[in-house]
Amino acid sequence: MEYRRLALILDDEAGQIGELAIQLVRLGVNVLYTNDFDEAVLLARQAADELGAIIVPSHQAIAWLPIILKRLRLSPEAVVPAGERPDDDALGSLRSQGVRFALWLPDDDRAVRFVVTSAMSETDAAEIRFDLRAPTDLEGRAQRGPLDRPCGIRDLSPGGALVALDPPAPVGSHITLHFRLGDTSLSLPATVVWSSDLTGLLVPPPSPVMGVRFDDVGLEDRSALSRFLAGEIQRFRL
Numbered sequence: 001m002e003y004r005r006l007a008l009i010l011d012d013e014a015g016q017i018g019e020l021a022i023q024l025v026r027l028g029v030n031v032l033y034t035n036d037f038d039e040a041v042l043l044a045r046q047a048a049d050e051l052g053a054i055i056v057p058s059h060q061a062i063a064w065l066p067i068i069l070k071r072l073r074l075s076p077e078a079v080v081p082a083g084e085r086p087d088d089d090a091l092g093s094l095r096s097q098g099v100r101f102a103l104w105l106p107d108d109d110r111a112v113r114f115v116v117t118s119a120m121s122e123t124d125a126a127e128i129r130f131d132l133r134a135p136t137d138l139e140g141r142a143q144r145g146p147l148d149r150p151c152g153i154r155d156l157s158p159g160g161a162l163v164a165l166d167p168p169a170p171v172g173s174h175i176t177l178h179f180r181l182g183d184t185s186l187s188l189p190a191t192v193v194w195s196s197d198l199t200g201l202l203v204p205p206p207s208p209v210m211g212v213r214f215d216d217v218g219l220e221d222r223s224a225l226s227r228f229l230a231g232e233i234q235r236f237r238l
Contacts, residue, residue, distance in 0.1 A: 005052035005120045008043060010064070011035040016057040017082050020105065020112070027113045037067065044072045051078075052120030058083035058102065062093055076100075080119045095238040102238055110135035110155060115236050133157040134232040140179030144169050152207075153179055156232075158225050160190070160213045168195040168210035177212065181228040189215045 007029055009021050021033045032043045032051075044051055054074055056064055061081035068079060076098030085091075085104045094102075101115045114135055133155035142151040142165050152164035161177065169175055169192045178187045190212040197208060217225070 006030045006032055006047050006050045007053045007055060007116050007120060008032045008040060008047070008051055009034070009055045010037070010040045010068070012057050012060055016059075017055065017105070020055065020082055020103070023109065023112060024116060027109055029113070029116055037071065041071050044074070053078050053080055053116055055080045055082050055103070055116070057081070058086055058104075061086075061099070062090055065094070065097060065099070078119055080115060091238055099238055101236055108135070111236065114155075118233075118236070133160070133162060134229050136232065138179050138181075140177060142169065143176040143178065144173060151177075153177070154209065156225070156229065158214075158217065158222055158229070160193075160211065162209055163212055164207045164209050166208045168192070168197055168208050171195050171210075174215070175212065177214075181224050184224045186221050186224060188217060188221060191215055 007024060009017060009024075009031060011017050011033065013035055015035065018033070021031050024031045030050075032047065034040050034043060040054075044054075051074070054068060054072065056068070056079065058081040061079070065076065065079060068074060069076060077100050079099050080101050080103060081094065081099065082103040083105055085102075101119050103112060103115050114133070134157065136153055136156045138153040138156070140151055140153055140163075142149055142163060149165065153161050154164050155162040163177065171192050171194060173192050175190050175192065176187055177190050178185070180186070192210050193213050195208075195210040
C-alpha cells in the first residue's frame with residue numbers, strides 16, 4: 001500500500017534518523033529528506049497540501065518545534081519526534097504544545113507505519129474514526145466452512161484486520177474470525193480482500209498474511225473493538 005500524502009524528514013547534520021527514511025520508503029510511504037532548514041521550507045512549499053507529517057530527531061524536537069511551526073506552517077499534530085525517548089519534562093513540553101505521536105527507535109515496521117500514517121491523517125487516530133490499523137499481537141482462529149485453523153491478528157481496526165494464516169484463505173472467501181480482547185470473546189464474519197500470495201508487497205511479511213474486511217459488526221462488538229483500539233493507540237501517543 002502506498003500512501004498518497006508525503007512525510008518530510010528533517011534530520012540533523014549527523015543523520016540521526018536517516019535510516020528511517022529508507023524504512024518508510026520500503027513501507028510505501030512517500031518521503032522527502034533533508035538536513036537543512038532552508039531546504040525543508042522549500043520542499044514543504046513544493047509539496048503544499050500533500051505534506052502530511054514532518055519527522056525530526058527527538059533530541060531536537062523542542063528546540064526546532066517553534067521554527068517548524070513558523071517557517072513550514074505546519075500544525076504541531078503533524079510533527080513526529082523520532083529517536084531516543086527524552087525525559088518526562090521534554091515529553092510534557094511537547095505534549096502541551098500539541099504534538100501527538102512519537103517514534104522511539106528502533107521500532108518494527110508495523111509501529112513505524114502506524115505512527116507516521118496517523119500523523120499524516122487528517123483525522124485524529126485516537127477518535128477511532130479512521131481506516132488505519134493499530135499493530136497488535138493477538139492469537140485467534142479463522143473458520144472457513146468446516147475448516148478452523150489458528151491464526152495471528154497482526155493489526156486491527158473497527159473495519160478489518162491483517163491476519164497471519166498459512167496458507168491464506170482465497171481472496172473473496174468468507175470467514176469467521178474468532179479472538180479475544182481481554183475478557184471479551186468476539187466472532188466476526190469477514191471477507192478476505194487481499195492476500196500476500198497474490199499481492200506484491202514492498203516488505204515481504206515473515207509469514208503469509210491476508211487482509212480481511214469485517215462484514216457485520218454488532219454494536220457490542222464494535223464498542224469492544226473501539227475500547228481496545230483506544231488503549232492500543234495511546235501506546236504511541238505522547
